[in-house]
Amino acid sequence: MAGQMAEQFLQSRYRRRQRRNTLATTLALAATALGLGWLVLILGVLLWQGFSGLSLAVFTEMTPPPGSAGGLLNPIVGSLMLTALAIVIGTPIGILAGTYMAEYGRYDLLTTVVRFINDILLSAPSIVVGLFIYEIMVAPMGHFSGFAGGVALAVLVIPVVVRTTEDMLTLVPNALREAATSIGLPRSLAITRICYRAARAGMVTGVLLAVARISGETAPLLFTSLNNQFWSTNLNAPISSLPVVIFQFALSPYKDWQALAWTGALIITMAVLALSITARALVATGKQS
């Protein structure tokens, strides 16, 4: 079709094609500017609103009752604990599953099915995960708890780690495995000693991405770990977390709560962006070496 158009070369037609090209190019530029502008806009507003509230008190004081000053110490600690719990539970399962898919059953039917299901879990709505954990943990236990929140986040960690572990182990050259086998190393040692080491940067990246993914997650925590306005590090009881506090404070009518919500939002965003940029840098250096 394009060939015919070139053949019937007419001045007017040529001009029209040029105009159309210019229009499309301009639109593409505008679209890119829009996308980048939005990123700048969101980050700018976050900095503008959140930075003024950023002080030492944010990291040393508890969440206040409405109308008085305070900080975000308990939600920050709660978030760190929940994230750590989720990583401790989710990472080993994810790495083991990814190992099976890349090392033992690379061409299995099982691997194909697991990969498909895992990719769906990767983008499944996180609120449904919250409902699931509510059904299997909160309802039988009879109360909301930090454990339930941690497990809910772990469910989100697993697919991320499975995916990156499989991808990174698949990239390990077969010559390494053959060399390990030729000196008589059993398969399990070849994997844990040789392949894991070769794929380490990538696998760490996977964990970092998982942390970035869950540290801003709110929906699965709303009815698992709930919230706690007091200092508590008891994982068997409701525990505070940054995203849930932001949710609660932002929707409240109190000005100082809203200000704290903005500050919390700034902290989370900076942490998440730092994590994902670190992850990218890790992958980049891993590729070069």
Add this chain to the structure above:
Amino acid sequence: MNSSRGRSVADVALQERALIAPATGSRAKVLDRLRLGDAAFRQLTRAAAIGVLVLLSAVIISLIRGSIPALKTFGFGFLFSERWNPVTEIFGALPAVYGTVITSFIAMLFAVPIGLMIAFFLTELCPQWLRRPIGIAIELLAGIPSIIYGIWGLFVFAPFLQETLQPFLIDTLGNLPFIGPVFGGPPYGIGMLTAGLILAIMVLPFITSISRDVFEAVPPVLKEAAYGIGCTKWEVTRNVVLPYARVGVIGGIMLALGRALGETMAVTFVIGNAHRISASLLAPGTTISATIANEFTEAVGDLYTSALIALGLILFVITFIVLAIARYLLLRIERRIG
């Protein structure tokens, strides 16, 4: 655990050199242990892989079990009833399903063309050294937690729309016949349109990064041939690149759609949480995920809880189908490229 096992291998080698004859017994023992450990590790990884499948089945089973009371009470009518009244315990999913579909549709309406245009820019127009930074910046949009979009939408975007876009729409399109009611009513700021636009920004990076990847996978020969006969950049992208990458692009769009359908926090902030179906896009509504997020902890009574879980089941089934189609399409294009 592993390090001690590794040391024992080295020990065997040392022993062998020192005293060859007596070592044979322990050598057999060590080999046995290694064989056992090997099999155990293999089974452990296999169990973890199967665990992923168990996880998905467990999610589905627990959702079905949780929603049985509601489905028993309301039957299939649950899907088509517009009433949602916690006081009289009458629940219908239609307003939430409607809100979910409409907000996602608005999101795709804006995100698809903009996302594709950015991919066009990144693959054909952008200077080489700028491609990576711009690509990363767009992908960072996907990294920002959804609650940030929510708080930003509530305090910045919704008031902005209330003062600018919405009065404009009401004054112009709102007066037209037929489509007038779609843009009618007072400018609330929050509502379906606002939620849809926020979703559009959120899913934009998914469409852009997948489209860019499949655009880049188009064989250069095809593009060079098209440029060779004098096609413009737009014509090459429109007539050569896009048809070739069609399957992958649709896969990316479905993936983004799956995200938009299930997105919770950003929508919850700006949708207004009203259980009714309004003709106007500017009116408050609700989505499945927003309803669950807003009401689940306050739900009293088994039937109320069960109705919310049934909503979750509907959401999961819808997103599962959309995401499965997306993955299937992306798998197809991966095979062709691979």
